[in-house]
Amino acid sequence: MMRQTPLIQQHRASCAKLVDFAGWEMPIQYSGVVDEYYTVRSHIGLFDVSHMGRMRIAGTGAASFLQHVTTNDVGKLAVSQAQYSMVCNETGGIKDDVFVYRLSPDEFLLCVNASNREKILSWLQSQPTQGKVVHLEDRSVELSQVAVQGPQSRELLMSLGAKTLEGLKLHHTCDATIGDLPCLMARTGYTGELGYEVYIDANKVGRLWDLLIDKGQAWGLKPAGLGARDLLRLEMGYLLYGNDMGEDTTPLEANADWTVSFQKGTFIGSQALLAQKQAGVARRFVAFELVEKAVPRHGFRILDPTNSQPIGHITSGNLSPLLQKGIGLGYVPVSNANPGTSLAIDIRGKMVPAIVVKPPFYKRKKA
Numbered sequence: 001m002m003r004q005t006p007l008i009q010q011h012r013a014s015c016a017k018l019v020d021f022a023g024w025e026m027p028i029q030y031s032g033v034v035d036e037y038y039t040v041r042s043h044i045g046l047f048d049v050s051h052m053g054r055m056r057i058a059g060t061g062a063a064s065f066l067q068h069v070t071t072n073d074v075g076k077l078a079v080s081q082a083q084y085s086m087v088c089n090e091t092g093g094i095k096d097d098v099f100v101y102r103l104s105p106d107e108f109l110l111c112v113n114a115s116n117r118e119k120i121l122s123w124l125q126s127q128p129t130q131g132k133v134v135h136l137e138d139r140s141v142e143l144s145q146v147a148v149q150g151p152q153s154r155e156l157l158m159s160l161g162a163k164t165l166e167g168l169k170l171h172h173t174c175d176a177t178i179g180d181l182p183c184l185m186a187r188t189g190y191t192g193e194l195g196y197e198v199y200i201d202a203n204k205v206g207r208l209w210d211l212l213i214d215k216g217q218a219w220g221l222k223p224a225g226l227g228a229r230d231l232l233r234l235e236m237g238y239l240l241y242g243n244d245m246g247e248d249t250t251p252l253e254a255n256a257d258w259t260v261s262f263q264k265g266t267f268i269g270s271q272a273l274l275a276q277k278q279a280g281v282a283r284r285f286v287a288f289e290l291v292e293k294a295v296p297r298h299g300f301r302i303l304d305p306t307n308s309q310p311i312g313h314i315t316s317g318n319l320s321p322l323l324q325k326g327i328g329l330g331y332v333p334v335s336n337a338n339p340g341t342s343l344a345i346d347i348r349g350k351m352v353p354a355i356v357v358k359p360p361f362y363k364r365k366k367a
Contacts, residue, residue, distance in 0.1 A: 005050035006144055006202045010209050014223050022115035024051040026226055033227035034321050040191055040232055041322065041364075043220030044150035046212055047229060049197065050205065053117030054139045055124070058107040061132020066108060069127055069268055070100060071251060073261035077102040082171045082186060086251050086259050087112075087120060088269030092276060093247035094254065096120050097239060099188060101173055109184075109199070111145075113241045127268075144205035148212065149195030149224075149232075151364075156219045157185070157196060160211065165196070179211050190229060192236040192364055234316050237287045237329065237359025243298060244285065244315040244329055252276050253331065255285040283312070284337040287359040290326035290345065294352045295319045301346040302330050308344070308351065311336055320361060327361050328354075 002025040011018060016027035027048065029036060039045050057066060066074045072085035082101040086094050096116040101109040112120045121138055148157060158165050162176040162185060173186045181204050189195035200208055212221065230240070239245050245254045250273060252260070262274060290296060296317035301310045317328030328345070336343065341356040 003051070005048055006205050007048045007050060007146075007209055010206060010213075011048065011223075014213075016223070016225060019226070021226055022051065022113075024114055026051060027223070029225040029227045030223045033225070033231065036222060036224035036228035037231050037321055039220065039222045040150045040193055040224055040228060042151065043222075044148060044152045044156055044216060045191070045224030045228065046209070046216065046221055047147040047149065047224050048209070049147050050144040050202070051114040052140075052145055053112040053114060053120065054143045054145065054199070055110040055112065055121065056107070056135070056137040056139050057110060057124075058135045058137075059133035060106055061129050061134040062106050062108055064132060065127070065129055065134045066100060066110075067264055067267060068130075069124060070098065071260045071267060071269070071273075072100070073264045074100060074102075074108075075264060079104055080173045082173060082188060084171075084259060086256065087123065088251070088273070089247055090269060090272065092250040092252075092269040092272035094241075094245045094249055094251060095123060095247060097241055097245070097256075097259075101186065103173070103184075109139075115242060142202055143199055144202045145197060145199050146205065146209060146212075147189055147191075147195060147197045149189045149191040150193050150221075152219045152221075153193075153195050156212075156216055156221065160215060178208060181208050181211075183208070190238060191232040192238075192360060192362060193232075194364075230316075231318055231321070234318055234327065234329070235320055235322070235360060235362035237361065239285075240316060249285075249331075250276060250281075253281050253283055253285060281334060283331045284334050285315075286330065286332055286337050286356050287361065288328055288330070288343055288345075288354045288356050289323075289361065290328075291353040291355060293324070294326050294345075294347050296326045296328040296345050296347065296352075296354070302332055302354075303344040303346055303351060304336065305342050305344040305351070305353065310346075311343075314345070322362060325361075326352075326354075332356075
């Protein structure tokens with residue numbers, strides 16, 4: 001039996017095509033993947049991301065606990081600030097990529113991937129608290145989450161009463177009221193556009209969605225599904241857990257060195273990661289563009305063009321609607337990882353030339 005978010009009736013009313021995603025019945029598309037993609041790039045897309053896991057970590061030991069279980073430096077977070085981070089195992093393998101929000105000096109919200117919710121919850125519950133007070137609470141059911149993403153998102157939300165968004169910086173949060181609905185707003189997202197994620201009580205999220213669909217029409221808003229979300233994040237070179245990384249990859253290999261703070265002291269996986277940093281990684285996550293028109297797909301082989309030997313495989317790939325180019329991500333030996341390096345992609349037996357590029361593929365105009 002698939003799980004459903006509190007917005008399942010809204011998805012059915014909008015004639016969404018529903019699929020099984022990590023055990024959740026989720027909309028892959030409504031009007032169509034490419035139409036929804038363009039809507040987010042030019043107007044506003046509304047996403048249901050309530051399937052994600054949300055955990056509250058509070059108490060006098062909350063900050064030091066998170067320092068121990070995540071790779072980034074929680075100590076740098078001011079109240080109402082957020083950071084992207086990783087939860088690693090002892091060997092430095094990525095258990096999940098997460099967002100950490102500091103709500104007060106001793107209270108944090110941890111947002112985790114839907115597929116890893118139970119795994120991360122039990123991992124955190126098994127960690128020692130060093131005798132300090134740490135309250136860990138899974139809020140995934142009581143708290144829902146929608147993403148409002150696109151260049152018109154701020155104007156729409158402010159017109160509905162969220163005046164506190166004026167001047168809200170990237171990766172910061174504020175309390176707001178949309179209509180008469182209180183919520184936590186975060187300037188975060190997975191699309192590369194100006195956008196916000198809205199955390200709201202599950203019993204109010206239906207009213208919020210209906211309000212945004214109704215009032216958002218004048219701004220060109222449309223509901224958007226997982227297909228458009230995947231295309232948007234791919235153009236930014238954002239990692240997708242289970243495709244682009246897992247417990248057999250480290251943040252250093254995944255080009256996410258910036259999420260790892262060795263300065264803060266030891267944390268789970270720090271010794272293994274430090275050893276890998278000192279020795280140098282053998283492979284690295286790269287972005288590439290095809291030189292001729294074709295579509296690179298997950299699982300296709302990456303070849304060395306000089307001898308046609310396989311050197312890796314594509315972890316994510318598609319045709320970029322805006323660039324009209326095949327774009328992809330994958331792991332290759334370090335010697336093949338520099339921007340400008342030539343690669344070849346095995347597309348159904350044909351060697352299609354490609355070139356390593358520096359992500360993101362898509363650069364938006366500043367809002």
